[in-house]
Amino acid sequence: MTTVQDDLGDVEAGDVPVRRISFTINGQKKVAEVEPRLLLVHLIRRGVGLTGTHMGCDTTNCGACTVLVDGKAIKSCTMLAVQADGHEIATVESLATASELHPLQEGFKEEHGLQCGFCTPGMMMAAKQLLDANPDPTEEEIRWALSGNLCRCTGYQNIVKSVLWAAAKLRAEAQA
Numbered sequence: 001m002t003t004v005q006d007d008l009g010d011v012e013a014g015d016v017p018v019r020r021i022s023f024t025i026n027g028q029k030k031v032a033e034v035e036p037r038l039l040l041v042h043l044i045r046r047g048v049g050l051t052g053t054h055m056g057c058d059t060t061n062c063g064a065c066t067v068l069v070d071g072k073a074i075k076s077c078t079m080l081a082v083q084a085d086g087h088e089i090a091t092v093e094s095l096a097t098a099s100e101l102h103p104l105q106e107g108f109k110e111e112h113g114l115q116c117g118f119c120t121p122g123m124m125m126a127a128k129q130l131l132d133a134n135p136d137p138t139e140e141e142i143r144w145a146l147s148g149n150l151c152r153c154t155g156y157q158n159i160v161k162s163v164l165w166a167a168a169k170l171r172a173e174a175q176a
């Protein structure tokens with residue numbers, strides 16, 4: 001079991017209330033003891049050790065921390081870890097298999113959708129939610145789906161092209 005507490009300052013660890021939660025992340029069942037104030041992004045990064053989920057702003061603006069909870073894209077800096085109790089989380093690490101990239105990852109490679117790469121995990125998870133629901137999105141629908149994700153390198157054009165590339169590949173795979 002993982003125990004994760006936030007920066008305790010001068011407080012003794014034993015004086016801090018914790019709550020036991022269980023959740024599934026990328027198909028693996030986990031149990032953790034967390035402080036009620038702990039953010040989901042910290043549970044994912046520090047507790048589970050999955051550092052693909054980035055934290056950019058910590059204020060619900062940038063979307064770098066986007067993960068899927070029960071298939072819905074959420075900003076994990078805006079959700080408490082205790083709220084994940086009983087739910088299923090998917091992070092960017094869930095996309096690739098041991099031998100193959102996910103079409104979204106291929107698309108970002110083919111269409112040069114990543115620059116510094118900091119926003120990329122969040123972009124991919126927001127795009128995954130879109131493509132799971134809408135396999136043939138328009139450019140406008142992609143831009144709308146990614147509107148909660150900021151790229152500080154400001155190159156949105158190739159990000160949109162990357163998602164279009166992935167959508168086409170996923171459709172081709174579905175028809176094969």
Ligand code: FES
Nearest residue numbers: 056057058063077
């Ligand atoms: Fe969560 Fe920026 S770190 S929205």
Ligand code: FES
Nearest residue numbers: 116117119151152
């Ligand atoms: Fe640098 Fe998006 S690629 S923030």
